[in-house]
Amino acid sequence: MSADSNPHNNVPCPHPEPVDKDSHVVLVDGSGYIFRAYHALPPLTRKTDRLPIGAVHGFSNMLFKLLREQTDAARPTHFAVIFDASGTTFRNEIYDAYKANRSETPEDLIPQFPLTREATRAFGAQSIEMTGFEADDLIATYARQAEAKGARVTIISSDKDLMQLVSDRVQMLDTMKNRAIGIPEVQDKFGVGPDKVIDIQSLAGDSVDNVPGVPGIGVKTAALLINEYGDLDTLLARAGEIKQNKRRENLIEFAEQARISRDLVTLKTDINVEVPLSDLACCDPEPDVLFEFLDRMTFRTLTNRVRAAIGAGDDDGLRGNDTVVSAPLPGADPRPAMAETPANVVFDKDKYECVQDIERLTHWIERAYATGIVAVDLETDGLDSRAANMVGVCLAVDDNEACYIPLAHVGADGGDMFGGAAPKQIPMDAALSALKPMLEDKTILKVGQNFKYDLGVFARHDIHPAPYDDTMLMSYALYAGLESHGMDAMSERVFGHSPISFKDIAGTGKAQKTFDQIALSEATPYAAEDADVTLRLYKFYKPKLGQDRVATVYETTERPLPAVIAMMENNGIKVDRAVLARLSSDFAQKMAGLEDEATELAGEKFNLGSPKQLGEILFGKMGLEGGKKTKTGAWQTGAGVLDDLAATGEKLPQVILDWRHYAKLKSTYTDALVAQINPNSGRVHTSYSLASTTTGRLSSSDPNLQNIPIRTEDGRKIRDAFIAEAGHTLVAADYSQIELRLLAHVADLPTMKQAFSDGVDIHALTASEMFGVALADMDAATRRRAKAINFGIIYGISAFGLANNLNISRSEASDYIKSYFEKFPGIKAYMEDTKSEARQYGYVTTLFGRKCHIKGITDRNQNVRGFAERQAINAPIQGAAADIMRRAMIRMPEAIADIHGAKMLLQVHDELVFEVPEGNADDLIKIAKTTMEGAAMPAVNISVPLVVDAKAASNWNDAH
């Protein structure tokens, strides 16, 4: 569409604004964007008529986002979208083959071109095009004009042809990758600064645009030559000096072709533009025009966002029938794009029902039977699934078809919370009796969000829902490391809908109400909405599991877990108060003594728990050398620093270290654990999070039972307090060296695999390989070094890290690493392959197919990228170990079912703790070992044996 054939294009701006040094001119490469959006984004079609609008959708979102930038620095003062006009350009006259090898424009993209122009104008931005010129030339002209007036310019594009425009005032922004391109990025890409980009492109050519360049010269060689000779003309003039025969001949023979190429790639900066720069000034969009457009496109979520942003428009008329659906991506497994938003999102809280009699409850249960699927959510008066009491149940059977069944609300409706009568409710026993058959019916799928919690509460009422799906775990299988899996955040991302927050109805802080105190009129919309959202999330995520190839991971290592973990959490472990109390007072005494010592050494009383005060005393008052500041400017007083100081013979640092040791043990363990003993069970019940790590590990909290001390003698004593019930015994079973075994398998390290098969001490073997010491003569210090290196490899080793850990020089550490790579070829390849996988896909995968998303792997900041690379190297190893443990845990309940009274209590990453009646310990050890050692099978046949050590004892300390 050319400028003069479309009366809407290139219209003057109603409010021209001169560009000056305070201006920020944003120029969008509209044509470039639409092609990229078309190929990169999932195909969307308007539901009403199948009109393809995916690229328009992406384009509109981008416009909106740019135009409502919140910071002054980022907000544009001038904004235009520049398009290619149809027809030939001056470049075709220079070189008739220019862009001749471009393929046909896809058919379903063509109708989207006029729509993007329309979107541009609807958002109040200028849409610019000119016959005979490409968008790039117009952008170049405007950019140079603005630059000359001292303005900042941002070009929205990732087209390398525009990189010649970059300067200290002009930067590019790739909105799809959210990457800024400035001078350093150009330097990275071309090996020269922006001012020499043209010379590089003239030599290297471009197969996409059919720019010929000089044969045999690519970007690397071109950069080499330009850096040596300065510019293209000099190079061509002195081409005879070049040593390499072929290169010299080509440069001479194709000199003219290089010059033509230069004319092709050089952007015109002197176009006599029809629309002056000042006319690009931003205008507020006309709400009527904008909403009409968005409505016609059926962009629901964007409509909502726009309305929220400009506070205009009303609900009526914009709520169309909907709308955008995504076409499936056949076999595609692209970079982990955010799930695109479905547009049929209308939440109608008025349709939610508060169920207060058994007839209505029966009605809802029948609906669940009719649909075969029901979202279930429990409301309780607390967050701890053992201490909390059930307050109500929510069900959802379809969009907006949800109900809340209050069961234990106190008087709040129509009375004060002390004197008011409780609202009308179905007696809990009656309601649960009615619900139980449906919840346990194997033909009805129950859908929950973090269903482990609900299962735990239901279990205390002897209800065991099955089968079930868990939306949190679906999201985890799909997006671990990329997105959070909380319901509110998912709802916002997927539907653009923020559910009522608990704080809104319960308040915050000390005055926060528990759910049973909330009036039904408020409780119903909140509670029913959670079930409604959960069911919708399920429908949205379920097909994605297959599309994104994580269905097996979800089904085998995620979905079965909540029931198993809920059972473990409910089991809890017995803790001996007396042992902890005695330790607590021991530690307190030790601390008191150390405090006196510290006061004396420092010459004043100070708070030993304050790193700030300590730093002042050590490095200020006492004037010790070797102090380092943290990034916030405080003195570092971590264990490493104090260790170094202690090694110089200084007394105070060691006293502090000892004091901290006892302070940690006392506050975090002896004192805190006692407070965590559940009054009903007399045991400690941790809570495991199934979806909070990036690698598939579980985490434990309230209290964390995965970090009970073991490495020091004092700390170990705390484990004496973890005991078996009378007449029972504890069994601890842990995988031996599972991560190193997995490393040997995935990196294919023959020497290491052989050692594991032979049952050789792996650290000694490593030491022997690296330092040439015979296994029989191995000394502890050498073995310790090798052990540190083995761990380092798993963590994505760096010379600095290893040096730090072993207290050796960096060059020495560097030599160790080099020698490790030589002795274990395969490691290097594994590391490179893994990093490359992460770069390509944005995630790495474990042996079992779990995806671990890695952020920052292509970041231009070396630190950020380095961190991401180490994560990428570690994640498949830690993740595979986690997968194996999950598989073992999932099989364990059935495996130990024959041992009456045997219970699984705890998981500590590579260890499981059981409680079993005395006399059955040997049976349990046998079964636990077999189950754990065989847990990778049949999915993966690990090429080294997995070995589990297990031991029974009356307390956790002795079980090791």
Add this chain to the structure above:
DNA sequence: GACATCACG
């Protein structure tokens, strides 16, 4: 609530 520190695998 951020930060520093330290417990675990």
Add this chain to the structure above:
DNA sequence: GACGTACGTGATGTCG
């Protein structure tokens, strides 16, 4: 050549 780094977690106390 300089830059900061071991991987994954959660709980505690201090301090603004």
